[in-house]
Amino acid sequence: MAASNAYQASFPLHVAIIMDGNGRWAQARHRPRVFGHQEGVKTVRRIVEDAADLGVQHLTLYSFSTENWTRPKAEIAALFNLLKKYVEDDLDTLNRNNVRIRILGSREGLKPDLRELIRRVEMTTEGNTEFNLNIAFNYGGRDEILRAAAKAVADGKDLSSMKHTELTPYLDTADLPEPDLVIRTSGEKRISNFLLWQAAYAEFVFTDVLWPDFKKEDLLSAISDFQNRDRRFGNLNASEVA
Numbered sequence: 001m002a003a004s005n006a007y008q009a010s011f012p013l014h015v016a017i018i019m020d021g022n023g024r025w026a027q028a029r030h031r032p033r034v035f036g037h038q039e040g041v042k043t044v045r046r047i048v049e050d051a052a053d054l055g056v057q058h059l060t061l062y063s064f065s066t067e068n069w070t071r072p073k074a075e076i077a078a079l080f081n082l083l084k085k086y087v088e089d090d091l092d093t094l095n096r097n098n099v100r101i102r103i104l105g106s107r108e109g110l111k112p113d114l115r116e117l118i119r120r121v122e123m124t125t126e127g128n129t130e131f132n133l134n135i136a137f138n139y140g141g142r143d144e145i146l147r148a149a150a151k152a153v154a155d156g157k158d159l160s161s162m163k164h165t166e167l168t169p170y171l172d173t174a175d176l177p178e179p180d181l182v183i184r185t186s187g188e189k190r191i192s193n194f195l196l197w198q199a200a201y202a203e204f205v206f207t208d209v210l211w212p213d214f215k216k217e218d219l220l221s222a223i224s225d226f227q228n229r230d231r232r233f234g235n236l237n238a239s240e241v242a
């Protein structure tokens, strides 16, 4: 066995994906950006199944950021409709497959019918245990941290004496493990306000593949990349300890 250590990355139980490149995928085909988003939903369907097949327990997908509100109104409306349609169309199947769905992000600025849908989806799947699908929608890491701090203060916590672990229960991801692996498609190499707090020690894999083209083999390749990483969490390898 190699000079391995306790931190050698094993299997990523929580994979988070910044699904990027829908617009460029469509533009390359001289189609409107929304066409790329529609194709992106097909990838979501496939990758949810693939991730579950591979043994991933948590899949977190970044589908609309707090900064995406700056996009044209028509594109925002299309993204909202696609989320609604995906959830409405797939809820029964996901529920039958024992998938628990959580929607991360702020509820602020969402219309009552969407809030109601989110509530219904989360409640319907609350008892499911086979796989966890977390959709980051109207999500921003900075916004989440501020909301968490505000909730902690409202709960009587004193921020000046709090340990960082005490903030965890107030995050949108309160009952989730931290992501082991964050994948970003489309060649961009930035975090774009995704899981800022939770990804403190995540491994990152960046791929040039555009989200609509992302396949099971790309997920597998990211996972095997992850498995060759040496996660140290600030510590030393066993082999480095004198």
Ligand code: IPE
Pocket (backbone or CB within 6 Å): 019, 020, 021, 022, 023, 024, 025, 063, 064, 065, 068, 079, 186
């Ligand atoms: C990702 O694709 C989907 C969202 C951000 C909502 P983009 O729409 O960002 O596609 P590109 O980056 O313009 O190609």
Ligand code: IPE
Pocket (backbone or CB within 6 Å): 018, 019, 020, 021, 062, 063, 064, 065, 068, 188, 190, 192
């Ligand atoms: C990040 O992609 C947000 C989502 C995938 C939902 P963006 O396309 O919005 O990110 P930037 O603007 O390129 O950083």
Ligand code: MG
Pocket (backbone or CB within 6 Å): 020, 021, 022
């Ligand atoms: Mg983008």
